[in-house]
Amino acid sequence: MAERRTSPISGENLLFLTDEQLRKGIEAMFFAYRGFTADPDRILEQHGYGRAHHRALHFINRTHGTTVNNLLGLLGVTKQSLNRVLRTLIADGLVESRVGRTDRRERNLFLTEDGRKLERALSEAQRERMRSAYRAAGPQAVAGFRQVLEAMMDDEIRHQYASLRDRRP
Amino acid sequence: MAERRTSPISGENLLFLTDEQLRKGIEAMFFAYRGFTADPDRILEQHGYGRAHHRALHFINRTHGTTVNNLLGLLGVTKQSLNRVLRTLIADGLVESRVGRTDRRERNLFLTEDGRKLERALSEAQRERMRSAYRAAGPQAVAGFRQVLEAMMDDEIRHQYASLRDRRP
DNA sequence: TATTTTATGTCAGCCTTGTTGACATTCCAA
DNA sequence: TTGGAATGTCAACAAGGCTGACATAAAATA
Numbered sequence: 001m002a003e004r005r006t007s008p009i010s011g012e013n014l015l016f017l018t019d020e021q022l023r024k025g026i027e028a029m030f031f032a033y034r035g036f037t038a039d040p041d042r043i044l045e046q047h048g049y050g051r052a053h054h055r056a057l058h059f060i061n062r063t064h065g066t067t068v069n070n071l072l073g074l075l076g077v078t079k080q081s082l083n084r085v086l087r088t089l090i091a092d093g094l095v096e097s098r099v100g101r102t103d104r105r106e107r108n109l110f111l112t113e114d115g116r117k118l119e120r121a122l123s124e125a126q127r128e129r130m131r132s133a134y135r136a137a138g139p140q141a142v143a144g145f146r147q148v149l150e151a152m153m154d155d156e157i158r159h160q161y162a163s164l165r166d167r168r169p
Numbered sequence: 170m171a172e173r174r175t176s177p178i179s180g181e182n183l184l185f186l187t188d189e190q191l192r193k194g195i196e197a198m199f200f201a202y203r204g205f206t207a208d209p210d211r212i213l214e215q216h217g218y219g220r221a222h223h224r225a226l227h228f229i230n231r232t233h234g235t236t237v238n239n240l241l242g243l244l245g246v247t248k249q250s251l252n253r254v255l256r257t258l259i260a261d262g263l264v265e266s267r268v269g270r271t272d273r274r275e276r277n278l279f280l281t282e283d284g285r286k287l288e289r290a291l292s293e294a295q296r297e298r299m300r301s302a303y304r305a306a307g308p309q310a311v312a313g314f315r316q317v318l319e320a321m322m323d324d325e326i327r328h329q330y331a332s333l334r335d336r337r338p
Numbered sequence: 339t340a341t342t343t344t345a346t347g348t349c350a351g352c353c354t355t356g357t358t359g360a361c362a363t364t365c366c367a368a
Numbered sequence: 369t370t371g372g373a374a375t376g377t378c379a380a381c382a383a384g385g386c387t388g389a390c391a392t393a394a395a396a397t398a
């Protein structure tokens with residue numbers, strides 16, 4: 001018994017892998033995600049939009065001129081679902097859809113001035129919460145936060161995330 | 170300039186608060202949440218259930234004998250929404266609803282043997298992904314992960330999370 | 339005791355956002 | 369020239385949010 005205590009190997013240093021610890025992480029993810037979406041949700045509501053609109057605006061802003069197909073991969077929904085959202089955003093003048101230059105079957109998507117405005121309002125609200133959380137937790141915690149989240153992603157998504165992450169803004 | 174480099178104060182050590190860094194955190198949350206729910210979703214689909222059922226099973230399991238009202242607070246939905254889910258779980262024999270002993274207006278909720286079985290399958294799938302992410306990232310990263318998530322929650326939710334977190338299982 | 343409040347359940351109806359399936363159009367590429 | 373890929377559109381459906389209205393039982397209170 002006493003020998004065990006002197007050895008940091010096996011058991012004791014894996015306490016963070018107990019079901020108990022894992023459960024806390026799971027519940028933290030669930031509750032934190034509520035906070036994560038709360039602020040943009042309030043803004044969206046004023047415009048009669050939902051989270052799907054936010055996601056579309058975000059990724060169109062991130063990858064100017066992206067194609068519908070590429071967007072589908074990022075969002076992980078069907079084209080019919082995305083199309084319904086895109087249609088309203090285009091009709092409302094927040095998104096512009098241009099016929100592709102090299103491949104005219106494709107549509108390249110861009111935010112209009114109004115679209116950029118709303119996207120900025122949404123992302124600024126979300127960043128503000130993230131900023132406050134980052135500040136409260138400190139840089140080392142933030143590094144760990146990102147590491148765990150990346151390890152939690154499906155492989156295919158992690159690649160998409162990584163190429164987006166390293167893209168120049 | 171050289172003096173700046175010798176001083177860790179101000180500026181340089183706040184790099185983790187740039188909009189760029191915040192954006193990476195936001196996208197990481199979005200993509201990671203997809204992974205977080207992917208495995209339970211597959212199991213739920215086989216039973217004809219959705220995420221709402223998973224959440225109900227999880228929190229009934231966590232707080233045996235909880236009342237409907239308490240559950241509403243944890244889940245953050247309306248009683249009508251919760252009731253629809255509870256009704257099917259009770260009809261399917263996964264949840265038992267007993268009239269309160271001290272206050273007979275209340276209903277105390279419990280998982281049946283079948284309910285515990287499904288809950289275990291769901292949470293084991295989710296824990297397995299979390300375990301793998303925790304293992305890949307290491308204990309220090311996990312501590313940071315939890316810190317940032319907790320800081321991200323709304324105040325009221327954070328209290329609920331904390332009392333649940335510290336509860337004996 | 340009489341009244342009000344609380345906890346819960348339920349019905350109806352609406353919205354967003356996901357799904358599948360079918361079909362049309364455009365147009366690149368073999 | 370023809371097959372297939374990318375996109376759009378229409379219809380129908382389901383899950384799971386929401387609100388509002390109403391019923392019941394029981395507790396709390398005046």
